[in-house]
Structures are given as structure tokens and as C-alpha cells.
Amino acid sequence: MSRLSAGSAADDGKGAGTVDDAVRDLLLLMPRMVGRVKKIPVPEALRSFALAPRHLSLLSYLLFDGPMTVNELAAKLQVAPTTVSLLVGDLSRKGILERRADEADRRRRIIRIAPDQKPSITAWLAPGAAAWRKALAPLTQEQRRLFVDTLLAYEAAVGGEEQG
Incomplete structure (x- = not known):
């Protein structure tokens, strides 16, 4: 019997025991999670904008951390500032984002969610945020950090990146 077809500790209700058990459990879980997340409806006010995961x-x-510059967004998203500029330009033309001059440095632009779009965006993200809060609340701070770090390591491994 191969590792991928071996029985799992989850079959007996005791949870993942070995690394292979955990891998099996996660390979079965991830498609269900993605499927459920995809079923979260885009609010009516945002449907015509053809928004993508990016x-x-x-x-x-922007919703959780507030307004910021293109460079700040690029650093958080781990992409080039030109990529963020293109996304911001697209979303600004659609009226989803607003750009305004930074009071401290008029050459810089601060990006924020347009006030009339914020309720729809909040409603769209709320089910996912509530589910994560419910799942993470029982964990200690260290356990939450380990969980997030594990997901980041998985993402890097799937993407062929080195974890740094």
C-alpha cells in the first residue's frame, strides 16, 4: 500500500497521527475548503467588477490595515509596486478604490477603499473572517503563529519557493 493510499488516523476519529496521516487529511480537506470559500457570494454591488483573487x-x-501607499501594499502582497499600481489603477477606474495625496508628502499617493464600496467589501470578507476567528480563537498565540507559518510554508513549497 502506498503512502497516499494508506489508512489515516482520521478514519478512527483520533485525528492525524503521523506526517503521512496529516498529509492525507489535508489533501482531502483543502479541496472542500476551497469549494466552500468559492461559494461565498460576491455582493451584488461588486458582481459587475469581475474581481479576482488578487x-x-x-x-x-486595505480593509483590515487601512489606507496605505502602493509601496506598502506591494510589500504586504510580496509583489512589485508596478503590479500593485496596475491593480490599483484597475480598481480606481471601477470606483472601488480612491487615491489621494499624502499630506506629509504630496508626491506620494495613499490608496483606500472608496467609502461607498466599503460596506459591500466588508460583507464579502466577513464570512471568511468570522470562520477564521472561530477556528483560531481556541488556540494560543504560539499555536496561531505556528498554524499561519505552516500555511505560509505550504504555499511556498507548492510555489517552489524557498522558505526564508
């Missing part, structure tokens, strides 16, 4: 990440940062 937009969701950018909007999440």
Missing part, C-alpha cells in the same frame, strides 16, 4: 488580497489589506 483583488481580494489587496482589498483585505
